[in-house]
Amino acid sequence: MLKHWATGLKQHFSAFAENQLAMMAAILLESSIRQFSFQSADAFTFLSIWAQLILESLPLLVAHYLMFKAQGWRALLIWTVGFLLYPMLCFSMADFDSGYADWSLFSVQGWLLLLGASLGFGLSRLVAKGDHSRYSQFVTRLFSLNSVLLLLMICWAVLWSAIFASTDDPVRNQPIKTVINSDTLIVNFYYFLDYLWQFLVMGILVLWVYWCNRYLLIRRVLARSGVFAYMTACLIFIIVGTPMLATVVLWLPMNIADWTFLPSEDYNIFAPINFRFIGLLLAVSTPIILAFERQQQGKAIAEIAQRQSQTELQLLQQQVNPHFLFNTLNNLYALTLTGAKEAPAVIMQLANLLRYTVYEGQNQRVSLAQEIQYIQDFLALQGIRSANKCQLKVHFPEQTQHWQLAPLLLIILVENAFKHGVEPSQELCFVTINIDIEGATLIMRCNNTLPKRATFGETGIGLDNLKRRLTLLYPGKHHLRVQKQNAEWQTELRLELEPCTAP
Incomplete structure (x- = not known):
């Protein structure tokens, strides 16, 4: 506790x-x-x-x-x-x-x-x-790395343009207070626009460094030629690109004779601090880009795995027991030959089973009431074949329409009991099915006698199907216990149910 x-x-x-x-x-x-x-x-x-x-x-x-x-x-x-x-x-x-x-x-x-x-x-x-x-x-797309960086750059440019427009002669009064005065900003709105386009140019230059690093240096050089080639390409980019970017910054009208917006704060485009600044941009952006690329790749792999799991679940859900279907059709054929009055009811029950399998089995969730009705139709058809040798005891809960679960799960335990316990038996046998709800947990116990000469070392395809579907649909939310006790086969399934959503 x-x-x-x-x-x-x-x-x-x-x-x-x-x-x-x-x-x-x-x-x-x-x-x-x-x-x-x-x-x-x-x-x-x-x-x-x-x-x-x-x-x-x-x-x-x-x-x-x-x-x-x-x-x-x-x-x-x-x-x-x-x-x-x-x-x-x-x-x-x-x-x-x-x-x-x-x-x-x-x-x-x-x-x-x-x-x-x-x-x-x-x-x-x-x-x-x-x-x-x-x-x-x-x-x-709005939350892609490119969009987020572009938005941050625009916000940065707007913020500093507003701060500069709120300050008297900001370039010559460095350092300035990072305060925005709304009244001054409205009066100096022309200056705000003038500062804005220049800060946007500087922001675009920084984004250009990021773009070259992501799409040229990382995706083309690092991905294809390795780390050493990437390091040499970065060195070339720093040496060649820094003077070009610095020249563009010096064209901005905000620069004055004794101070510029370069990291070196002068007109020397070959100053070492300018090269170090571009190198720092590459060093900071590289792990961010690699982490984002890894996340995107992991997300794509997860989506592929999810689609594969959904396809596998659909195949598992659509598996109809051909043995049961053929036996039911043979019994139905015998009933029609003798003109038995039970034939129309059997046809309707068989149609309900097939309809549920084909249509409801495609849904992600069905109500517990639908699943139990499917089990009842199945038991009714089995009763035609094995009523003389099988004693059947069932218990179903009330208020089943309030809960939902994945379709065609519970029936596997019932099919398994009849396939391995009733059909091969030549003597009197029994099947006990007990379904209860405790809180939000479904507890299903299905016990059946085993034939005297039965060999039950393998769990069978049906139980393997069930285990696989439970793993995919209810990870950490189920418990399946299967055991042989003397001449009896006992199965117990505990499953966390979900409340039905309002229509």
Whole structure:
């Protein structure tokens, strides 16, 4: 019990940590920006800023957590209260109360960072679902490495353009405070646009280095010729590419006579620090690219394996016992020759079995009531052949329509009992089928007598089929026990059921 409780606590903590990871990153980023604007090197000041931002952002953190626990209009209501009404209340209090405004660190910038983190987490959850709708495919492309880096570059350019436009003569007053003044930004909007296109050019140059590293150096050189060739190609790229990129940066009008936007901060395109900067870009981008490429490759392999598993499951589900079918048709033929009144009922039961196998067997889940009805039709047909020598005892649970499971699982145990226990027997035999539900767990026990000369060393194709399907469909959620006890064959299946979804 204690181990189960500890495991559950660990799972809840992992889910909570995953939910809050992006939000914590946004708060840490806002804390760093605040620390940098204060020009403080004190760790205690940073921790104080971080703690106050967490305190002021607590309603947003709670709303973010609860939103992904709720569904439908409840989730929308929680999001509206946490991410819209609460920030509006905070900003209104800052306008009317100067004391609160001086104390509060919660700003529009911090709110936008938290909002972006929450929306990004939600989009990543959609991508993780892996469905193939157009919307999901669009979100997947939006979260590709290229798209994310492009978005980050644009955000970086907009942010620094706004900071420069909020500062008087920013190039000559380095270092500047990373503060955005909305009033000054509106007045200097022309300067904001002028700074924006120049920062975008610098961002595009950095993305060009990433693009060359990913599609030329890694995919063409590293993948085909190995590490040594990749290292030499990187060296060539640094030596040849650095002066070219530096020349483009020097064309920007923001540069002044005594200071430039090169890492060397001068007009020397061959300065060693410029080469080191390009080398650093390659060194930082390479593990990110390799990790992303490995993730994409693993995802593609997983999708292929999933399709193969689905194909295998379909083949397993569509296996109809030909021996049982031929025997039933022979019995039906005998009934029609004698004009027995049971013939129409037998035809209907056989049609129900085939219909269930062909149509319902294609579904991922069926109700437990449907599966038990299928077993009852099967037992009715078996009763025509073996009623004189087989004593059958069955017990089925009530309220079976509320649970669902994969189709054509339980019937395998019943077929196995008749195939190995009843059909080869020349004397009186019995089959006991008992199905119960405890909580959300189905417990099926199927026992049958064995013929005196039976050799039962192998489990048979049917049980192998069942074991394979259980492994694919219910990993870690089932337990199958098969054993021979004296002259009796005993099987027990425990399976975690799923509640039926509302139509």
